[in-house]
Amino acid sequence: MLRLDLRSRFATTITAAAALLLVTTTARAADGTLRVGGSTTLLFAVANGAATFMDRFKSWRDADPALPDVQPVIYVTGGGSGFGIKAAANGTLDVGMSSRDINDNEKTALGVYRSDLVGKDALAFAVQVNNPLAKVKRNLTSEDVRRIFSGQYRTYRDIDASLPAQEIVLLVRDPGSGVAELLQQEVMGKLQVSPNALQMPSQGALLKKLESNPNAFSYVSAGLAAELERLVIFTYEGTEPSHANIVNGTYKLARPLQLIVKGYTPSPLAKRFVDYMLNDGQAAVAAHGFVPLRDVGTAGKP
Amino acid sequence: MTTAAPSALAFSATHPRGRFSDWAARFVSRAVLALVILILAALLLEILREALPALGTALMPGGILRGDWAPVAEPPRFGLAHAIVSTGMVTALALALAVPVGFGIGLFAADIAPSWLRTILQPCLELLAGIPSVVYGFFGYVTLVAWFERHGGMATGESLLVAGAILAVMVLPFIAGVSVESFAAVPRLLKESAHATGVTRLHVLRRIVLPTALPGLFAAVALGLGRAIGETLAVLLLAGNSTALPTSYLDRGQPLTALIATELPEAGLGSGKYHALYGAGLVLILISVAINVMVWRLKARLLRHGD
Numbered sequence: 282m283l284r285l286d287l288r289s290r291f292a293t294t295i296t297a298a299a300a301l302l303l304v305t306t307t308a309r310a311a312d313g314t315l316r317v318g319g320s321t322t323l324l325f326a327v328a329n330g331a332a333t334f335m336d337r338f339k340s341w342r343d344a345d346p347a348l349p350d351v352q353p354v355i356y357v358t359g360g361g362s363g364f365g366i367k368a369a370a371n372g373t374l375d376v377g378m379s380s381r382d383i384n385d386n387e388k389t390a391l392g393v394y395r396s397d398l399v400g401k402d403a404l405a406f407a408v409q410v411n412n413p414l415a416k417v418k419r420n421l422t423s424e425d426v427r428r429i430f431s432g433q434y435r436t437y438r439d440i441d442a443s444l445p446a447q448e449i450v451l452l453v454r455d456p457g458s459g460v461a462e463l464l465q466q467e468v469m470g471k472l473q474v475s476p477n478a479l480q481m482p483s484q485g486a487l488l489k490k491l492e493s494n495p496n497a498f499s500y501v502s503a504g505l506a507a508e509l510e511r512l513v514i515f516t517y518e519g520t521e522p523s524h525a526n527i528v529n530g531t532y533k534l535a536r537p538l539q540l541i542v543k544g545y546t547p548s549p550l551a552k553r554f555v556d557y558m559l560n561d562g563q564a565a566v567a568a569h570g571f572v573p574l575r576d577v578g579t580a581g582k583p
Numbered sequence: 584m585t586t587a588a589p590s591a592l593a594f595s596a597t598h599p600r601g602r603f604s605d606w607a608a609r610f611v612s613r614a615v616l617a618l619v620i621l622i623l624a625a626l627l628l629e630i631l632r633e634a635l636p637a638l639g640t641a642l643m644p645g646g647i648l649r650g651d652w653a654p655v656a657e658p659p660r661f662g663l664a665h666a667i668v669s670t671g672m673v674t675a676l677a678l679a680l681a682v683p684v685g686f687g688i689g690l691f692a693a694d695i696a697p698s699w700l701r702t703i704l705q706p707c708l709e710l711l712a713g714i715p716s717v718v719y720g721f722f723g724y725v726t727l728v729a730w731f732e733r734h735g736g737m738a739t740g741e742s743l744l745v746a747g748a749i750l751a752v753m754v755l756p757f758i759a760g761v762s763v764e765s766f767a768a769v770p771r772l773l774k775e776s777a778h779a780t781g782v783t784r785l786h787v788l789r790r791i792v793l794p795t796a797l798p799g800l801f802a803a804v805a806l807g808l809g810r811a812i813g814e815t816l817a818v819l820l821l822a823g824n825s826t827a828l829p830t831s832y833l834d835r836g837q838p839l840t841a842l843i844a845t846e847l848p849e850a851g852l853g854s855g856k857y858h859a860l861y862g863a864g865l866v867l868i869l870i871s872v873a874i875n876v877m878v879w880r881l882k883a884r885l886l887r888h889g890d
Contacts, residue, residue: 480826
């Protein structure tokens with residue numbers, strides 16, 4: 282079935298570059314290479330997972346006796362979720378990475394596929410322990426968040442009359458980053474984040490500023506939240522961003538991180554790598570601030 | 584090249600104007616000159632080509648010369664006004680602080696300071712010039728930003744004021760370094776002849792030293808300006824990187840360089856944002872060329888007066 286498809290395409294392909302690509306597709310299983318790509322959110326977590334995989338298994342046979350005795354070479358590239366799904370559908374990649382749900386058009390393009398959730402990227406609102414808001418409120422509604430981030434609430438007094446008229450210093454990531462996209466889609470909708478917000482160049486810079494400035498209000502990856510003792514994490518719509526709530530979907534501000542493999546019988550190499558990411562690879566997912574599906578990180582950590 | 588001597592002689596017979604080595608040197612320097620011009624032209628053309636789609640719609644709603652920067656709005660808006668104003672304000676403040684101090688250091692080092700002090704000052708300036716900008720940015724972040732939060736009553740210390748002040752420290756060694764050299768290049772004979780006529784020290788400074796050192800001083804300002812306008816990392820950290828249009832030095836802002844650095848990594852190839860960011864690059868080049876042309880014209884006029 283797959284082979285036939287390749288042949289008919291091979292015949293109609295005109296450009297030499299595309300022909301080359303197809304030749305490598307057919308040769309791939311034999312030389313032990315696996316191509317993974319897509320979501321830049323997942324890129325580093327999966328790349329780290331791939332690195333530990335290649336470190337641990339010198340041959341695919343070490344990973345699974347049924348697999349050929351060739352050295353695993355796993356390429357992980359970015360390109361975005363859209364690219365990851367498209368490339369998994371047309372065979373450019375063995376495994377696509379997506380940090381959003383697959384839409385109907387993409388489902389049609391993929392035909393038969395398997396998608397595995399390796400973790401979730403969740404957003405939690407946070408302030409420093411000395412922040413005025415933390416003293417009166419521990420829960421935020423989506424309306425609160427919209428008003429704060431759009432700049433409609435300028436000072437803490439606008440939120441609660443008992444608080445000082447101190448400016449709410451909004452810290453955000455640049456609009457292209459995963460957490461910023463999530464906030465925009467899930468909470469802001471058509472509203473714009475206030476232009477007065479400080480766009481922090483990295484997650485690290487944002488956390489540092491948030492921890493040091495009592496007026497700052499921001500969001501953090503929920504996976505990191507447990508380790509940040511100087512921060513107060515708000516519940517959102519009454520739900521705590523706990524591991525269980527995020528995984529079972531009660532906590533709404535989260536998006537799926539998934540690996541996609543096309544076909545009735547996925548390539549055994551791709552299947553083995555996805556299995557690895559669902560088990561030992563979960564540590565890499567947790568290490569990048571995401572919420573792993575299995576609670577690996579916190580318990581075993583020193 | 585002793586082995587090439589006979590052929591070089593033979594060459595010189597047919598070319599009376601110079602030997603082969605002269606010809607080669609001339610050829611190489613012209614080739615290098617052409618290469619530099621070619622690279623510059625290619626760079627400008629490429630930026631212009633990528634900015635072109637944004638220039639076509641520059642004055643329409645959402646264009647780069649209208650309104651605000653809201654890349655995730657529907658439809659997106661790519662106004663650069665806030666960044667142009669931020670760049671202008673930060674650069675102006677940096678030069679206003681650094682130029683007088685830089686000239687002062689230059690005059691002091693060249694004319695007044697004892698020679699032992701000069702031998703310390705020069706390497707210090709060079710050392711300051713060599714410190715990477717992220718270090719200045721971080722230094723400003725932990726000192727000035729924190730100070731404004733603690734004692735300035737600001738909710739957060741990032742502001743154009745802090746960015747401009749740190750930028751002034753960054754460009755100071757360049758301005759001071761070049762002005763030391765241009766003040767030192769004023770011929771001793773001129774100064775001593777003037778002193779011999781019995782005029783005051785200030786008179787010598789105004790009538791002899793300043794006019795003679797003037798071309799060098801303009802070069803110092805132009806160098807400092809180029810450095811200030813192109814600085815990215817320190818202003819990104821210190822100006823707050825906010826897209827609101829700043830109206831005072833206590834406001835946060837986002838200079839053009841910081842805008843490009845923040846947005847370009849995630850801008851899709853060929854998207855509206857991508858072209859708008861190239862537009863920002865073009866604006867940056869145009870501002871810096873315009874100011875440089877102004878500086879050189881001013882210099883030409885002042886020098887004509889001096890004659």
